[in-house]
Amino acid sequence: xxxxxxxYILEVCCVFTLMSVIGAIVNIIAGTETxxxxxxxxxxxxxxxxxxxxxxxxxxxxxxxxxxxxxxLVACALVGLMLWLISMFISPITPKxxxxxxxxxxxxxxxxxxxxxxxVFSETKKQDKLIQEIQENNKAESN
Amino acid sequence: xxxxxxEDKNTSDEHVDVYYTNMRPVIRQIIDTVNSERPSLQGRPxxxxxxxxxEILLDPREIYYLDHIDRKLFAYTxxxxxxxxxxxxxxxxxxxxxxxxxxxxxNLINIYKIKQLKPDLNMKVYASFDNGERICINRSYKKSFxxxxxxxxxxx
Numbered sequence: 001x002x003x004x005x006x007x008y009i010l011e012v013c014c015v016f017t018l019m020s021v022i023g024a025i026v027n028i029i030a031g032t033e034t035x036x037x038x039x040x041x042x043x044x045x046x047x048x049x050x051x052x053x054x055x056x057x058x059x060x061x062x063x064x065x066x067x068x069x070x071x072x073l074v075a076c077a078l079v080g081l082m083l084w085l086i087s088m089f090i091s092p093i094t095p096k097x098x099x100x101x102x103x104x105x106x107x108x109x110x111x112x113x114x115x116x117x118x119x120v121f122s123e124t125k126k127q128d129k130l131i132q133e134i135q136e137n138n139k140a141e142s143n
Numbered sequence: 144x145x146x147x148x149x150e151d152k153n154t155s156d157e158h159v160d161v162y163y164t165n166m167r168p169v170i171r172q173i174i175d176t177v178n179s180e181r182p183s184l185q186g187r188p189x190x191x192x193x194x195x196x197x198e199i200l201l202d203p204r205e206i207y208y209l210d211h212i213d214r215k216l217f218a219y220t221x222x223x224x225x226x227x228x229x230x231x232x233x234x235x236x237x238x239x240x241x242x243x244x245x246x247x248x249x250n251l252i253n254i255y256k257i258k259q260l261k262p263d264l265n266m267k268v269y270a271s272f273d274n275g276e277r278i279c280i281n282r283s284y285k286k287s288f289x290x291x292x293x294x295x296x297x298x299x
Contacts, residue, residue, distance in 0.1 A: 064266035
């Protein structure tokens, strides 16, 4: 368990560093600035995204499609909780703000899920070819 | 592979010489045969109606896959299902040269018997055999399955 927690924290740190650097580059190019709240929200988002991806190992026996849907729903719930806490204790969030936030993680999620779907199919096709090749070589050896 | 057989009634030293380019599964199988270490699995028909108490020797090449259910190990062949007394881990070690690879906690499949590898719409990947059955390739074994295929291709 401790090992898993360490692994999780390490992953969060890596993801957050990467996102911070990308955010800083985008800010330099666009000439915008960020504030402390945005940094904390970004960290919380990274922690949620990493946690959701960590759930992957718990769904070994269910289909990947079910796993993707469950992960998305868990992410929605955690993001909802995060936004609710922000609106309660830091600053109120408008309905448009909620919509924008959900949209900004749903679009990449769908894109990545599609990419995963494509990879499952293309990898299986490659493995199938490999098996045919091994079988043909084995037949040739046997004859 | 060319096979030369020489019959010599007077020889007292029967022997086999193998000339090979690289050590691959088929060569290992020949070595196992010569050393009388060729794995043969002993099993009894899983169907109690046809089980007469006698053990049957199963050739690994005839087995489609092994399935571990309720602490019992079963071998599925074209002609039927047999219960084996080995453990799945022992079979995995014994049969890796014969095309058997672990694809889930309870299944070892024979890659030489796979008819097709295909994903379902729900993204689960299944290995179909020519007896119409199919076995799911578990996600956590995907990497080792792929490595096994790569190794078998290099060796063949």
